[in-house]
Amino acid sequence: MxxxxxxxxxxxxxxxxxxxxxxxxxxxxxxxxxxxxxxxxxxxxxxxELVYHEVPPLVDRAGSPVLNINSNKEQINALIGFYLDEYQKNADITFDFALENEALLTGEFKILGFPVTFYLYFDPYVMDNGNVQLKAKSLSIGTLGVPISEVMKMIQRNATLPDWIEIEPKEETVMIRLDQFRMQNGLFLKAEKINLVEDDIQVSLYLPEKNEE
Known part of the structure; x- marks a missing residue:
């Protein structure tokens, strides 16, 4: 027992x-x-430490449209890819941007030494002034519950972008300031229409008035 x-x-x-x-x-x-x-x-x-750039005032350019450009997602993606490759050539962190049925921004950061990829989706809107606003609508980052605004802060800190692209984490938007985009001989662009589902993208090229600098 x-x-x-x-x-x-x-x-x-x-x-x-x-x-x-x-x-x-x-x-x-x-x-x-x-x-x-x-x-x-x-x-x-x-x-x-963030470097805050003063938002330049809206440039109300006077001129006449001389060329209407009808394009599609494939052509715009090729242009964006070429531009980003050149602009981010020496950047420590790079991002990819492409137009599908939505606008898609992708990139990655490391957590505990492992790369974590994010997919940030936007809806594009043509503004009355010819600029383009990208409004964030959803974020895919695995099973991590990270707010869109925080990811956009990370992008704002690390992305190498031209001055005419403004990231607003609080509003969860990216503004493509075509009014600040400089071309030779004073020519400027205005967005007219962006319909990604129907693959219809229209931009107008304007000839400035003679008295415009």
Whole structure:
């Protein structure tokens, strides 16, 4: 009987020990997941010295349209890809942008040494002044619940972009300021129509008035 009690006691102790091991492993896993999430959030929201550029005033250009350009997503994507490759040639962090049925911005950052890719989707809108506003609508970043505004802050901190592209994390928008885009001989562009579903993109080229600088 004592032998049975001894064996039973030994079995109970082993059960308790193994049970505690599983509990320890379970809570350790939770701690790792929570720690990683906190680390990721702190890295994304980390305050760095930002260089704020004064938003230039809207340029109300006077002129006459001399050429209406009808394009499509394939042609615009080729142009965007060429431009970004040249502009980001020496950049530490690069981003890709393409037009599908939505406008898509992709990039990656590292968490615990592993690359994490994000996909940020926008709806494009042509403004009355001929500029283009991209309004963020959804974000795909795996299973991580990161707000769109925080990802846009990260992009604003790290992206190498021309002055005529403005990122507004609070409003979750990107403004393509064609009124600030300079061309030779004073020629300027205005967006007329962007319909990605029907693959219809229209831009007008304007000849400035003689008295415009």
């Amino acid at each position: 004592f032998q049975k009690i001894k064996q039973f006691g030994k079995h109970s102790i082993q059960t308790i020990v193994y049970g505690n091991k599983w509990k320890i492993a379970f809570f350790a896993l939770i701690a790792i997941v929570l720690g990683s999430s906190i680390f990721l959030f702190s890295r994304i929201t980390e305050k760095r």
